[in-house]
Amino acid sequence: MSPATASDPASESAPARLETEGRPADGRQRVALLGMPNTGKSTFFTRLTGAHAQIGNWPGLTVDLMQAQLELGGQPALVVDLPGLYDLRGYSEDELLVRGFLESTRLDLVLVILNASQIDRQLQLVLQARSLGLPVLVLLNMADEARRFGLTIDHGALSRELGLPVLPISAKYGTGCAEARAAIEARLSCDTPPGRCLDPARFLLDDLALDAALAPLLAAAVRLPERLKDRTTRRLDAVLLQPLLGLPLFFLAMFLMFQGIYALGVPLQLGLAHGLERVGTELIRPLLAGLPPFLGGFLMDGLYQGIGTVAAFLPVIFLFFLAMGLVEDSGYLSRAAFLMDGLMERLGLDGRSFVLSLMGFGCNVPALLGTRVMRSSGLRLLSMLVIPFSLCSARLNVFLFMSAALFAPRQGATVIFSLYLLSFVAMIVTAALFKGSFSSDEPLVLELPPYRFPTFRQMLNRAWCEVRHFWFWSRRFIILGVVAIWLMNNLPMGVAPASAGTLSGMLGQALQPLLAPIGINPKLTVALLFGFIAKEIVLGGLAVIYTQADPLRLGQALAQDLDWAQAYSFMIFTLLYTPCLSTVAVMRSESKNGRFTAFAVLWSLLLAWVSSFVFYQAVLWFRG
Structure with a gap:
């Protein structure tokens, strides 16, 4: 892996301006990381690029655009870590920031990072990205945690139903990250032009159609237990979230x-x-x-x-x-x-x-x-x-x-x-x-992660x-x-x-x-x-x-x-x-x-x- 450089508002130098007009003069391909808060997106960004991204297990930590330059498949690439968001149609500043980025940037690949243990709530973002016509690769992060909680996910079936490549990974431990990098390089090596900037009108997505598409996906590829097998979290929360103590x-x-x-x-x-x-x-x-x-x-x-x-x-x-x-x-x-x-x-x-x-x-x-x-x-x-x-x-x-x-x-x-x-x-x-x-x-709206x-x-x-x-x-x-x-x-x-x-x-x-x-x-x-x-x-x-x-x-x-x-x-x-x-x-x-x-x-x-x-x-x- 080549040395990576990163920039963010709290980094060692002033943040570099993101390039958004056409293909960069040096031929770099553009990859963006998209996901909901608390999916381990920034952890994967750090593991992929070697650059420092702030990692914290609470929703909304990544709040600005961070970028890193590295080689993927022998070609220079610019990887951008986008703020976590719940909906591509939202109106908070971070959601508007992501939408503005997608409207002004030609992307070669969008990595949608999902928390596998919350897949029933997170697939909606994949469906939105697919409906917008983005070039998507889905990474099921925390796959090890999902198995521990009793969730069964057939990523092959999920990939067929979505019509998109889906790979299970654990960014925390590195499991599956080498395969994910190989898949990213394979997608980028395809001789295809960069994606188009998105028209703002395309964000007017059909909620009914998205909801209708979600149920068959879950039925075909996901088996959810009646109750998550996370005894450690339940036992700790019984004490640490006690109203008086x-x-x-x-x-x-x-x-x-x-x-x-x-x-x-x-x-x-x-x-x-x-x-x-x-x-x-x-x-x-x-x-x-x-x-x-x-x-x-x-x-x-x-x-x-x-x-x-x-x-x-x-x-x-x-x-x-x-x-x-x-x-x-x-x-x-x-x-x-x-x-x-x-x-x-x-x-x-x-x-x-x-x-x-x-x-x-x-x-x-x-x-x-x-x-x-x-x-x-x-x-x-x-x-x-x-x-x-x-x-x-x-x-x-x-x-x-x-x-x-x-x-x-x-x-x-x-x-x-x-x-x-x-x-x-x-x-x-x-x-x-x-x-x-x-x-x-x-x-x-606050999630309590395990x-x-x-x-x-x-x-x-x-x-x-x-x-x-x-x-x-x-x-x-x-x-x-x-x-x-x-x-x-x-x-x-x-x-x-x-x-x-x-x-x-x-x-x-x-x-x-x-x-x-x-x-x-x-x-x-x-x-x-x-x-x-x-x-x-x-x-x-x-x-x-x-x-x-x-x-x-x-x-x-x-x-x-x-x-x-x-x-x-x-x-x-x-x-x-x-x-x-x-x-x-x-x-x-x-x-x-x-x-x-x-x-x-x-x-x-x-x-x-x-x-x-x-x-x-x-x-x-x-x-x-």
Whole structure:
């Protein structure tokens, strides 16, 4: 398999524009993956192309066009992973996106991915694609799961009845994927012109005709048991979906997850930090000794220390995504959405909003993009308003460091967990206050897939790709931020670094009337200001401001400068204040409303200041 390249909104580079006019000049053939949510479509895309697609066992995860280039049968091909949808005639944004793609793109092959265990509901999409005249190859994914549940599918009979090739596969384990690839290459090797772009009028399909065609298909090829033999899912759901115990068990599971990440990740983080410190002291600093002091200080105390401090936390981020990948891919997040839907409905949201907020724990950007699965404009805007309060991985860096530096080991995980709870409180308060301004009557349609435990390889690949994305995406902002902070700490020349006479000192002092009441000193102020570009800069900025790259020494410097109340107030403000620049840009693009985006930014600033003020002043009052 040749190396594949992929692009998506949250990938390492900006998404490439899909080519839609005729055959590409380089002769590439076009293959599109089409399927309902939760069919394993993105898993197959990843296995086929070798490119990274986000995989999660809950409906509606794939929300944008992702593409990968590879060779199929010795010929270059462009494979496109389309958003999951239930109906080619629907009107949600993702359904309109797929229709627009089919209307403007000439395709050589459409791979319709079906969840074999739900074939009675999913064949309708195949019939729609066939009626539209698309060149279709049907892949029955999760065929192993269907057999385990007691379903019998005669794929040969199904192929004859449909008049289309049908192949059983398991994208998760790779079973049948080699045969599927061979079938794809065989179809593409046929000397046929690319399919035509679809006329919008063709989407006016005859429901009665489609329904009439479905029954004979099921009768000829499918044997459904009276009750699916999925005892594991039924037994787990009897406990995990219990009305009184479900939510407490979910939050207990999250708390234990954070405890485990903290216990394993902090020693790894400290070990990597010590190694980076030794490299800087024993190798880099001697190499820079001959440079002018200003330039040497910039490279060592600014650039290296800032980037190295952030890099030291990559093991913790890896463990976080490893654990979250297990929670997402197992199907537990769909249950969390179901459990939270009643509360979310009272707040003008629904269970999908809750799941997208959980996705925001990794990064707010793809979570905002996920709102495309919502048809109601009001529901989308209210969800976009609350999602940026999710404690993303960039903020997690800051909180892990400060909790380890300023709190006892047993308190650290509790501090982190409290911040996650606070993020939920911020979402609930925001939704309760503004639900009247963003009304919605869209009903929630949510499938509860069977529990599927991902393979260890899937988990490692997921965690590695997320960490790689985090580092690749953030490092440009980190470099920009730490360079700017170092310059502000050292200009004008001739003034003591980071003193009141520097640019950063003057700026911090100017903002003290606003930030002193919440316990934030001038040095923390500078880090917060640059954190607007990207929250990753906050930690690197602190390393530059305090001229300490070793997290242990930086923590000691902060402990001498701050007490626990100031540190926690700073973390509250960092959690809630203005989203990073990329989040704001995506919010503006997705909402198509500049006034809404400005309101979201100002509201987050106000809520952050009020929350920190209430906490810090309450601590001062209790101290007497």
